[in-house]
Amino acid sequence: MFTPFELKNVTFPNRIVMPPMCMYSATEDGHVTNWHRVHYGTRAVGGVGLIILEATAVEKRGRLSNHCLGIWDDEHVQGLRELVELGQEHGSVMGIQIAHGGRKSWGEELVAPSSLAFPDKGIPRALSKQEIKDVVENWRQGARRAHEAGFDVLQLHGAHGYLIHEFLSPLSNERTDEYGGSLENRMRFLLEIIAAVQKEWPEDKPLSVRLSATDYLEGGLTILDTVQIAQTLKEHGVDLIDVSSGGLLPASFKLGPGYQVPLAEAVKAGADIATITVGLITQPELVQEILLSGRADFVALGRELLRNPYWVLEAKADETIWPWQYHRAIKGI
Numbered sequence: 665m666f667t668p669f670e671l672k673n674v675t676f677p678n679r680i681v682m683p684p685m686c687m688y689s690a691t692e693d694g695h696v697t698n699w700h701r702v703h704y705g706t707r708a709v710g711g712v713g714l715i716i717l718e719a720t721a722v723e724k725r726g727r728l729s730n731h732c733l734g735i736w737d738d739e740h741v742q743g744l745r746e747l748v749e750l751g752q753e754h755g756s757v758m759g760i761q762i763a764h765g766g767r768k769s770w771g772e773e774l775v776a777p778s779s780l781a782f783p784d785k786g787i788p789r790a791l792s793k794q795e796i797k798d799v800v801e802n803w804r805q806g807a808r809r810a811h812e813a814g815f816d817v818l819q820l821h822g823a824h825g826y827l828i829h830e831f832l833s834p835l836s837n838e839r840t841d842e843y844g845g846s847l848e849n850r851m852r853f854l855l856e857i858i859a860a861v862q863k864e865w866p867e868d869k870p871l872s873v874r875l876s877a878t879d880y881l882e883g884g885l886t887i888l889d890t891v892q893i894a895q896t897l898k899e900h901g902v903d904l905i906d907v908s909s910g911g912l913l914p915a916s917f918k919l920g921p922g923y924q925v926p927l928a929e930a931v932k933a934g935a936d937i938a939t940i941t942v943g944l945i946t947q948p949e950l951v952q953e954i955l956l957s958g959r960a961d962f963v964a965l966g967r968e969l970l971r972n973p974y975w976v977l978e979a980k981a982d983e984t985i986w987p988w989q990y991h992r993a994i995k996g997i
């Protein structure tokens with residue numbers, strides 16, 4: 665857990681990741697607030713190796729709520745830069761997840777590959793080919809701003825039933841043009857985004873994609889598809905796959921500590937690419953088991969880090985890892 669890891673020009677001080685988690689605390693126009701400064705700053709003081717900022721919208725209509733962070737305007741860069749500086753100053757590698765909610769967005773204008781609704785949401789409008797080009801361009805601009813803000817890692821949100829995932833899954837993509845049909849065609853939108861962001865995101869900084877490795881539904885994406893997608897992403901210069909699951913449509917599946925680890929393991933083995941695993945992981949022993957057996961390269965703790973920002977410090981036997989300002993609270997120092 666405490667063995668550093670290198671990807672491109674970035675050295676991660678440990679293997680613990682704070683995964684992207686929406687805080688619904690931005691201003692209505694997508695700007696950073698004091699909540700974010702305290703929230704992310706505290707996890708950096710708490711020793712988290714990689715902090716990935718919550719889903720941050722590349723288009724205003726692609727927000728998941730009216731209080732999500734935005735990266736659709738140059739005006740957003742300054743607030744994001746402050747978060748990067750706060751995190752880096754306290755030793756964390758800083759990443760950002762950029763996102764478009766597609767048919768699961770908040771608000772009036774829902775767009776998607778096809779006019780197929782998510783339950784309890786409006787019917788989305790299928791994007792025209794020209795609109796797809798425009799959306800891809802907005803991902804490119806988002807990547808430019810993420811670089812300008814100084815982030816170390818860029819993650820594209822390709823999971824949980826949002827726009828990229830909607831293109832990938834046959835259950836939400838019924839297009840008959842070159843963006844639908846075969847897996848190769850359904851991947852086209854994501855690959856065009858990757859090519860576009862690579863024009864802005866420097867080659868020496870890691871590029872990550874978060875995927876839902878399975879839809880848990882008949883006719884949906886399977887882990888075999890995801891291994892193939894990960895192989896292709898690797899060929900196109902992606903460095904790190906964050907392996908999540910589900911979210912496209914309601915589905916039932918078994919939950920338990922580390923329930924998504926076998927999915928990360930399959931992606932890592934099948935595509936020979938670095939992975940993050942996530943999902944109901946709370947115990948240091950499980951983290952160690954996952955890492956030592958090579959089932960994933962990083963372990964993300966979501967809700968556990970919301971409950972306990974000092975999880976990493978508590979997990980280390982060496983108490984001198986605590987910030988000196990807190991030493992009077994630590995026995996034995």
Ligand SMILES: Cc1cc2nc3c(=O)[nH]c(=O)nc-3n(C[C@H](O)[C@H](O)[C@H](O)COP(=O)(O)O)c2cc1C
Binds near residue numbers: 821
């Ligand atoms: C409050 C909250 C907000 C979340 N927001 C996002 C998000 O913005 N992007 C994303 O990919 N996943 C999001 N997730 C999913 C988490 O990143 C993570 O995959 C999930 O919580 C499972 O990990 P855990 O069991 O350790 O919490 C969110 C989860 C929570 C609890």
